[in-house]
Amino acid sequence: MKRTEIVEEIRQFVEDECRKPTSKYGFGPYDSHFVPMVKYAKKLALEMGADVEIVEIAGWLHDIGSIIVGREDHHVTGAEIARKKLGELGYPEERIASVANCILHHRGSQKMESETLEEQIIIEADSISCFDNITGIFRAALVNEKKTEDEARKSVLKKMTNKWNQLRFEKSKEMIGPKYEAVRILLDR
Ligand SMILES: [Fe+2]
Incomplete structure (x- = not known):
């Protein structure tokens, strides 16, 4: 083969x-x-x-x-x-x-x-x-963890921020930066 x-x-x-x-x-x-x-x-x-x-x-x-x-x-x-x-x-x-x-x-x-x-x-x-699966992460917070909408918003933002902070390569930050920025614009109040 x-x-x-x-x-x-x-x-x-x-x-x-x-x-x-x-x-x-x-x-x-x-x-x-x-x-x-x-x-x-x-x-x-x-x-x-x-x-x-x-x-x-x-x-x-x-x-x-x-x-x-x-x-x-x-x-x-x-x-x-x-x-x-x-x-x-x-x-x-x-x-x-x-x-x-x-x-x-x-x-x-x-x-x-x-x-x-x-x-x-x-x-x-x-x-x-994870940045390609925001809807799934929201669903987990709302449905599985039974959070309110506002709790879910905060927990998704926290989760994505943790993921972002764990990234070790500049290449990945370049690659995913716009998506992380979009998450912050949409979810950070
Ligand atoms: Fe995996």
Whole structure:
């Protein structure tokens, strides 16, 4: 199987898993999180001279553990699923290890040392992708957390500001700056 076909195979695998009735979060995250996450990850990889293929594959697979097994330890379960799937596709061992490390280290909250540029890009794109899902974050505040409209406005603004403050690359600030500015114009009173 050619390299480009492997990326497409992995994308399709993630889409199929999100579509299954067993998906822990339904199909929603495919469009609202995976697609923008990979878009930003690929863009950062291209602009920063990282290994685009590793970043793209890791971007598609970084939350697969959440979808198939559940949120807890999804970096560990996801890395396992990725190793198995990529092994079946005959992807080179050392590249499987790079993808698995990106997945293992993608949770900023786990406070692990991220070593490679590819690993850092996955963490960064995970944060940036929230800026493409403001409606989903509002829905979570209003529906899941049952906040009032004003509480939701404040909590969404706080969440996006935290995401912005966590960004580590100037490239991502350039990329997402206008969206963060728009959030502040619309939500800060
Ligand atoms: Fe994610």
